[in-house]
Amino acid sequence: MSELYAATRMFDYGPPNTPGETLDPGQIVELGGWLNDDKLIRLNLVKKIDGRSKPCQCGKCGKQFAAEFFLSGHGNKRHRGLTAKEQLDVSIAEDKKMDTVMPLHLDKTAATRGRRKRA
Numbered sequence: 276m277s278e279l280y281a282a283t284r285m286f287d288y289g290p291p292n293t294p295g296e297t298l299d300p301g302q303i304v305e306l307g308g309w310l311n312d313d314k315l316i317r318l319n320l321v322k323k324i325d326g327r328s329k330p331c332q333c334g335k336c337g338k339q340f341a342a343e344f345f346l347s348g349h350g351n352k353r354h355r356g357l358t359a360k361e362q363l364d365v366s367i368a369e370d371k372k373m374d375t376v377m378p379l380h381l382d383k384t385a386a387t388r389g390r391r392k393r394a
């Protein structure tokens with residue numbers, strides 16, 4: 276079963292003990308069945324792609340994105356000759372935006388799920 280998801284933040288994804296691939300927000304990824312996949316879904320770090328979305332592809336590196344908006348953000352960050360520091364600054368700004376439109380489900384971490392409220 277291979278279902279496609281889109282990353283909601285920049286993070287590295289891949290098999291255990293490898294550096295993985297750095298995903299940008301909106302980048303389409305096929306989950307590999309690794310140990311943490313369920314956690315990525317539960318915390319909203321990836322969102323399932325529905326059948327209505329029309330993926331678009333980066334003309335420079337071939338990566339696929341869930342929407343034109345994300346492709347544009349990726350292109351501005353990765354293919355304009357920015358330094359690593361500048362790319363990081365853009366990523367931090369992207370994360371802040373995404374915190375507003377697609378918040379992470381931080382109430383669903385293992386720690387918060389295991390916590391009991393005290394009376």
Ligand SMILES: [Zn+2]
Binds near residue numbers: 350353
């Ligand atoms: Zn690209």
